[in-house]
Amino acid sequence: MRKFVVPLFALAGLIFMTAPVLIARAPFAAGMGLDQKIFYFHMPPAMLMLLSAIFCGTISAVFLVKRRPFYDWMGYAAAELTVLYGAIAMVTGPLWARKAWGVWWVWDPRLTMSFLLWMIFVSYLLLRRYGGPGSEMLAAGLAVFGMATSPFVYLSVNIWRTIHPLTTVVPTLPVDFAFPLWYAFTGFLLLYIALMTLRVDIERQRTMLDQLYLESEE
Amino acid sequence: MKKFYLAAFVLMNAVMFAQAGQSEFQPVTEIPASEQMPSAPLVIAAYAFVWLAFVVYVWTMWRKLGKVEQELQTLSTQILQPRAARGDGAPHESAPRE
Numbered sequence: 555m556r557k558f559v560v561p562l563f564a565l566a567g568l569i570f571m572t573a574p575v576l577i578a579r580a581p582f583a584a585g586m587g588l589d590q591k592i593f594y595f596h597m598p599p600a601m602l603m604l605l606s607a608i609f610c611g612t613i614s615a616v617f618l619v620k621r622r623p624f625y626d627w628m629g630y631a632a633a634e635l636t637v638l639y640g641a642i643a644m645v646t647g648p649l650w651a652r653k654a655w656g657v658w659w660v661w662d663p664r665l666t667m668s669f670l671l672w673m674i675f676v677s678y679l680l681l682r683r684y685g686g687p688g689s690e691m692l693a694a695g696l697a698v699f700g701m702a703t704s705p706f707v708y709l710s711v712n713i714w715r716t717i718h719p720l721t722t723v724v725p726t727l728p729v730d731f732a733f734p735l736w737y738a739f740t741g742f743l744l745l746y747i748a749l750m751t752l753r754v755d756i757e758r759q760r761t762m763l764d765q766l767y768l769e770s771e772e
Numbered sequence: 773m774k775k776f777y778l779a780a781f782v783l784m785n786a787v788m789f790a791q792a793g794q795s796e797f798q799p800v801t802e803i804p805a806s807e808q809m810p811s812a813p814l815v816i817a818a819y820a821f822v823w824l825a826f827v828v829y830v831w832t833m834w835r836k837l838g839k840v841e842q843e844l845q846t847l848s849t850q851i852l853q854p855r856a857a858r859g860d861g862a863p864h865e866s867a868p869r870e
Contacts, residue, residue: 563830574819588811592818599822642825646818653809745826752833759840763847770851 562748569741576734589653592646598739600643602746604704606636611701614694623761626690631753633678640672663710664718671707674700
């Protein structure tokens with residue numbers, strides 16, 4: 555395993571432990587109260603879910619062209635992390651919405667499209683788990699399809715009528731709000747890189763193990 | 773005719789004693805505490821879920837990694853070392869690497 559994974563985990567853990575202090579010190583948003591603090595754990599994983607879906611689609615497209623196992627391992631790892639970060643966004647979002655909107659869930663364009671994107675990557679994992687030999691090629695095609703969906707998820711709040719906050723909220727945040735947000739984002743990103751490295755390493759060792767079994771049978 | 777007077781009497785009462793419809797919302801600066809939904813459990817639940825999700829995922833990763841490493845070690849000691857002793861070479865050299 556790569557040597558920098560443990561320091562990355564430690565650094566991410568440190569950020570996760572100190573982020574609540576910064577978040578607690580950040581000002582309250584008008585009309586939202588304490589509930590708005592969920593935003594700091596909701597936006598970073600939601601954004602990383604989209605970036606991870608784009609990364610997974612890109613690396614899968616490279617795999618489809620070059621057919622090198624390394625790209626497949628990265629695609630598999632990215633798909634798994636897309637589902638993990640998506641699950642966090644899907645749970646923290648309704649916890650915020652319950653107070654802000656009065657409901658846990660609405661079939662709003664942003665929420666519905668995010669859910670569909672998440673389902674695409676869940677189906678990727680199911681395909682890899684139960685698809686048998688050759689499923690990596692089908693899954694790579696599915697990842698490219700998932701990547702194509704990502705920009706629509708991001709832009710959905712600007713295109714359609716929605717109750718979800720618009721994309722203009724984050725770029726226009728005052729420093730008091732923005733600093734804890736990007737601090738938390740850094741923690742989520744470091745954890746993403748560490749988990750990705752760990753996951754790719756597992757896939758590399760699995761492939762090596764399969765190779766050894768094949769060679770031992772010969 | 774009797775029914776008509778009865779109906780008129782009932783309708784007249786409805787008109788005279790009906791409460792006026794709400795024509796506008798009255799603004800207030802604060803609603804009573806009993807009407808407010810507490811946010812703290814939602815914030816704590818969100819933060820706890822983030823930790824839980826990562827802890828569970830990392831734990832499953834370590835388990836998978838441990839299992840694969842153990843299997844690799846078992847395979848190399850049981851099958852590959854006797855081969856190496858016979859001078860058949862080390863097959864794991866041909867395993868894909870990046």
